[in-house]
Amino acid sequence: MDRQMIRDTAGRVLRSDDLAKNEKEAVAEFLRENPTLGNPHMVRCDWCHETTMLFRDEDKGTFTRTPRGWRCTTCNDHAASQEVRF
Numbered sequence: 001m002d003r004q005m006i007r008d009t010a011g012r013v014l015r016s017d018d019l020a021k022n023e024k025e026a027v028a029e030f031l032r033e034n035p036t037l038g039n040p041h042m043v044r045c046d047w048c049h050e051t052t053m054l055f056r057d058e059d060k061g062t063f064t065r066t067p068r069g070w071r072c073t074t075c076n077d078h079a080a081s082q083e084v085r086f
């Protein structure tokens with residue numbers, strides 16, 4: 001289990017794709033065992049529609065962390081984020 005697997009599973013949870021029951025449970029268990037990792041967030045800029053799945057300690061692409069979430073550096077505006085819970 002690694003971050004990318006969690007990101008992939010989280011994306012499928014958000015899209016309501018069919019998941020094997022044990023897939024979701026495996027992620028939930030891994031996150032419980034690694035509480036510092038936290039749940040992934042779907043981060044989206046309402047202006048340029050850039051969308052990325054990020055953990056709370058990650059900057060990626062156009063998104064940089066702020067104390068309250070992320071900022072889109074392309075648009076210089078706060079990005080919306082949705083926590084994905086397992």
Ligand SMILES: [Zn+2]
Binds near residue numbers: 048049050072073074
């Ligand atoms: Zn943007």
